[in-house]
Structures are given as structure tokens and as C-alpha cells.
Amino acid sequence: MFPDSGTVAGPPAATAVFTTVLTEGPVSRVALARRLGLSSAAVTKAARPLIDLGYLHELAATERTGPGAGRPASPLAVRAERAFFLGVKITADALIGVVCDLRAQVHASARRPLTDPDVEAVLIEVGRLVDDLFGAFPGDRTRVRRLGLALSGDIDRTTGLVRYSPFLHWRDVPLGRLAAQRTGLTVTVENDVKALTAAEHWFGEGVGAESFALVTVGTGIGCGLVVNGRLVSGSYGVAGEIGHLTVDGAGPDCHCGGRGCVESIAGTDAIVARAREHTGRPELTIDEAVALARGGHERVRAVFTRAGTAIGCGIAAVANLVGPTRIVVSGEGLAAYDLFDSHIRTSFERQAFGAAARCPLSIRPLPFEEWARGAAAVSIQSLVVP
């Protein structure tokens, strides 16, 4: 993070208490002690500075509900508006930004077009978007101190370095440092799929799940994996590359050098290319392909069927190898949700091995603001676990 400003992180017990209250809602000290294997005294000691700083507070007796309310339990809760976080998703042609509170609820959003992938040009637009977000934010601006940036590619979150961004054509850009200089905020940079996984893990469908997978469908087909409560990052920096699993040995060559990869069949570019072949219309766009398929064009429809089947095989591979508790499937590609959904499910069910088929799939479209919220979630994590 740049600059390396203060965090609320203290000893491990304090981090564990804060993380649990933050992600799982109001929790009594007794439940915290049991859950974290700490003594009641240790929980009280860990919570004290977080209460003093205003991040946590004790719910009053009248706010408590449910059975057993007769005994004073003093549940601890997060003051969501104690701090706010900017999150920005960088795509090839736009910046999408949000302002979130400590519980990742969105309070404002803004967008700016991006016409130039040059580093300096992107930084200028990031600065302007930050101004727009401050302008749109109705709350106390002094409580906004952190900015999360998310983009696809090979990112080193620890150093804020963009090692490689294929769509911006960047290599080894110290984006964290540069954006911190530009905005004066504490900046965190993360791969966009990992950022979205962080948001689901801490604030979405992954809360409380021992393991969890998020699959994104769009230009790329990506996957974030949480196993035993930790994001899988891969010993060589590669993990969750569901887009490059072979599902058809006789399938098309992929840009990665492989053959029959999920992405070479189900990525947006692949779908468009295949639809162009089948229609003889070399200028066909993805929106037009979707419209043709919805209108009943059999061969274009079959392109989506094949894509959904490939995605389902890839998801089944995740379930068979890693066995997550649940899988969320999302991404801008699912704007054409109706064309994919049943084929993803059918293929998943066929290929999931035995009890792995019991893994629930949530298939839902996802606006770009959700990606921006993922960037904010990583910024929230950086406050808690530096």
C-alpha cells in the first residue's frame, strides 16, 4: 500500500476479532471467544482499542433480539460509517468507481471513459474519477482515506505493481505508488477477479464458507478460489485459470498456446468470431450475436450452447478438484444469462463427480459497479490485515 499509512491492525487476536465482527455481523463476546479459541478476557482486551477508535461498538440491550436475550450478551458490531473506501475497476475503455463503507455497502458511484491506455493518461482519469466520487459522496469526506484499484492481469498486491496488463499493454507499472502520489490516498492494487472474490468472501455469498469459488464470464473466463479460508494464489502466481482448462482436445487453438481451452470456446471474442463465421457477417458485434441467438438463429444459438457447456465443464473441474462449499458464476458475459444458464447447469451436473454435484451454483449477471466494489473490498482488507 502507498503510502504505508496507519491501519487498525494490532496483534493477531485484534485482527481476528475485527475480521469476524466485520464479516459476520454483530457477535457476542462469548461467541467470539468460542469461535476464535480465545478467553473472554482476551476478546475484551482485543476489542478495547477498536471500540476506542470508533470502529466497533457495543449494541445496547434494546437493540438485541432473538432467543436468550434475557442474559446480557453485549454483542459487538461494526460502525460501518467509521471509514469509507473508494474502489475503481479499470477496463479497456472505462473507469468505474464506487464509494463504500466499512461493510462494503455502496454510497456513491461514478464512471469515466478511458480513451488512452498510456499510464499517465490513465492516472489523470483516475484522479478525475476520484474527484467525481468525492463530489458524489454525501458523507464525511475526511473519512475517505483509501483507494482500491482492480484490473485484469498479473498484479502483485503486496507491492502495488502491475506486472502485466494485456488490455492496457502495461508491463511492470508501479500503479500503487503512482496512484498514491496522484490522489494522496492509501492505494491497494489487485487483480480484478481476486478483488471480486475478496468482496464475495468477506461481504457476499462466501461469508462463513470454508471454501468458495467465484467464476467470472466475459472477455476472459476467470476464477477466484478460497480454500480453508484463504485465497489460493498459486506458487508461480498462477491460480484459478479456469479459462485455460482444456475441455475439448479437438477444439480451437487458444491465444495462450493451448487447445480447446474454455476461453477459446466461451470467451466473448471466441463467441463473436464463431458467430461471424456462422452468419458470414465479419462486423457482427457481441450484442448483435446475442440478439440473433435470442431471435432464434439456430447456428448462433448453438455457439452460446457450446460456450455454456464449456463453462459448465470448467466449473465442474473446480468442484471435482477443490470441492468448494459454493460457487458463484458472474461477470459481464452473463448479460446473455438466458442463453447460457441451462447449458452451464446441465454440463456442470453431468461432469461433477458424485457428491460434488451438490455444490450450489449461483449464476447471476454482475454490473461493473460490483467489480469496483471488489476493489473497495480489497482496500477494506488492507485496513484490517496490512
Added chain:
Amino acid sequence: MFPDSGTVAGPPAATAVFTTVLTEGPVSRVALARRLGLSSAAVTKAARPLIDLGYLHELAATERTGPGAGRPASPLAVRAERAFFLGVKITADALIGVVCDLRAQVHASARRPLTDPDVEAVLIEVGRLVDDLFGAFPGDRTRVRRLGLALSGDIDRTTGLVRYSPFLHWRDVPLGRLAAQRTGLTVTVENDVKALTAAEHWFGEGVGAESFALVTVGTGIGCGLVVNGRLVSGSYGVAGEIGHLTVDGAGPDCHCGGRGCVESIAGTDAIVARAREHTGRPELTIDEAVALARGGHERVRAVFTRAGTAIGCGIAAVANLVGPTRIVVSGEGLAAYDLFDSHIRTSFERQAFGAAARCPLSIRPLPFEEWARGAAAVSIQSLVVP
């Protein structure tokens, strides 16, 4: 484990100290403290009862070597012969057993044929094999108190229950309890691939690896995964099912209900079936198929090529999704190693995404005694981490 006899396990610090010294060899107290985040006093306190019980000892100054030997470091080492462990692999037609010391070194081995898959018949043979192993073991028999059993299928290690064994046609057999009654030993039961993974993780190529995968090739194609130091078990009991990843959407139907699974192309039964088709010899065995391929029979050779390619795609899927530090490929199927090796590697290298291709593959054949050693390794683990 049955019966639930005493273990050396104590507080978490003692378990951590013992596990580290056991798996990583002699380690100084200073290195242990640093490695485990403990104070020197805590390391000394944790080690004391393990030394008193004879499991650990301090190496004398004359035994130390290497730089820095001038400062008295008192490295701790395991007394490997303090305890011995029986390990038995159960296959469809044989029991293979070994006697291992605390560091999983084999001191004796024995085999018995298995002609009847009935539970009682198998238990009788397990009892006889245990007698054979005691007979063959040259050491102090009173130090052999534990037995590990490993077999393929759905096993609940915690309760010693064989939920399902396809090749023995067992369902819900409390093998741990029954074998403990029969032998008087403390018994642990584990899935054979997980047991082999445990052996590699604690005593083989997986030592010190943050993450690690073991792929087994034979009648089934299996995989054990260690991520962040822990075996991945799957939320629904399914994990590491590399054999049921689709690698050829137009491939053969698989017994699992899927299509084009790795196992439907590269499992021993699939190879034999395909070789029979290509030779018109309905009685052809796997050994004959191997001989034909080695002798230059083009179509039978192509069956092995296709199998190796499918295995390589499956291994690449593991690397792309999970990113292990290293991958060991083994199993009885690799008796035909020469027919597979280059195709596994070529296909892995083509399909591994980016830096994932840097993951080293160790491809090596594996005698059944290694599986039995895996069973013993699980028994060793049960002594340390009950």
C-alpha cells in the same frame, strides 16, 4: 482411531515442534522458535515431554555439522526407532504391507493374495498379514502399536468408516473398528491416494512445499492436493478427482456419467478396451497391450499417446487452478512409464498457463509397497495429530 489409545500429541506448540522436527529433520531450538513464531522458552517447554518419552533427542556437539557450528545449537532430532507402524494397502486381489519407523523408512514388507472381497474374509487376511509382518520385522515388536489401512474409495478417516469401496463392493463398513478388534492395534483408515499424498507431504517430495499435488495413474486416475500446508478434502467429500475432468468433449462416455473424462481415456480399463478394439483381440491384457505398443504396434501405441495427452491436460488443470509448488505423478499405471512420459510432459507444457509451466513434474513408477508406506504415514500422523 480404534482403540483410542494414547498419542504423543500435547498442546498445539508440542504438536508443531514434533511435526517440524519429524518432517524437516534435525532443527535447532533457535530455528524452531523462529519458524513457529514461539519463544525459545516455549520451544524448550514443548520439547521436554517429547524428549522424556524418547521421541526426540538432542544431537551431541560432535554430530553437528555445517557453518555456525561453533555456537552450541543443540538441534533436536527424532528417534526414528522409538515407534514402528504397520501400513497395509488393500487392492482388489492382494494385501501389501510394510513396517515403517517414525520417519517412514521401511524395515520389512509382506504380501498376501486376496480372493474374497467379503468383509470377514478380508479381515482374516489382514490379521494374517499383520502376523507375517511381525514375523518379518527384525526390531522390537513391542514398539509396533499402530496400523494404517489404505484403500481406494470414499473413506471417513475420522471414524474409520469405509463409506464406499467400488472394487470390494463395500458400503458403510466400520473397517477401523473391526480391524482394531481383530489385531489389537490402534487402526487408522484412509483413502489410498490421500494416504500416499500424506507420505509425500511429510516424508517425500512435498516436504517444505507450501502446496503440492500427487497424481496417481492406474485403474483410477487420482490426485491428492495440499494447499497452504493442508490436505484439500472438499466440502462434499470430493476433491482431487482429476480422473473426472473432461478433456475431450467428444470423448468416450465415462462410468461416472460424464463424457471425455481423463479416466475414460487413460484409466487402465479404458486403455485395454481401446487396445482390444484396435487389435481385434477381446482377451488382450494390459501387459500384452504394453508389449504391443513397445513392439511398435502403431494403433496400440496411439492409445497410450492419447492417454498420456489426457493425463497431461488433467495435470495442467491442477497447475492452472491451484498452482502447486511441485507435482509428483506416479502409480502402477506408470509401469508403462516409457509409453506415457513424453506425452504427459508435452501436453502439460502446452496447457499449463504462463508461469504455471514452471511447476516441476516428477514422473516415476511406484511399487505397491509405496502405497502401503502411505498407509503407515497416516498412522504416524495419527500419533502426532490425533
